[in-house]
Amino acid sequence: MPLQLVAITLDCPDPLALAAFYQRATGLELHPRSDADFAGLEGEHGLVIGFQRVDDYQAPSWPGQDQPQQLHLCFRIGDEDLDEVETRLREFGAGKPDHQPHGDRARVLTDPVGHPFCISVG
Incomplete structure (x- = not known):
């Protein structure tokens, strides 16, 4: 049973700000349901780079x-x-x-x- 990687998520203090950095760097599109607690960029083949808010990061x-x-x-x-x-x-x-x-x-x-x-x- 092969697993398919669909997301990689980074902890951070401000998901939208970190998503904006990676969006500028990669040109990937911001996921439409991104918000202040979790933001994502949609990559190739459905892979999402996610950014999740962590208190006291x-x-x-x-x-x-x-x-x-x-x-x-x-x-x-x-x-x-x-x-x-x-x-x-x-x-x-x-x-x-x-x-x-x-x-x-x-x-x-x-x-x-x-x-x-x-x-x-x-």
């Missing part, structure tokens, strides 16, 4: 484990310039940790509430 401390990351998203950027995509994402509110383990083919960034994610070429 604490950001991950990547790469340390004082506050574990729980989840790490990876996005392929095709043949776009890695520096340009990073700059655009940082303008949207992404951060860039000092620790960059992937060399020149990928970057680790953090979303506005601290979840780490990677962007990679190819």
Whole structure:
């Protein structure tokens, strides 16, 4: 019995704000039933990236484990310039940790509430 992945959900303090960041970054559409407690973006093949409100949310401390990351998203950027995509994402509110383990083919960034994610070429 194969399972079909239909949603990935991130904890956050403000679901609509975090959904707006990822919507700008990915171009995915906001789910019509999104609200202040849960927002979603509709992805390919029905996959939803969800954002749920958590009281007293604490950001991950990547790469340390004082506050574990729980989840790490990876996005392929095709043949776009890695520096340009990073700059655009940082303008949207992404951060860039000092620790960059992937060399020149990928970057680790953090979303506005601290979840780490990677962007990679190819």
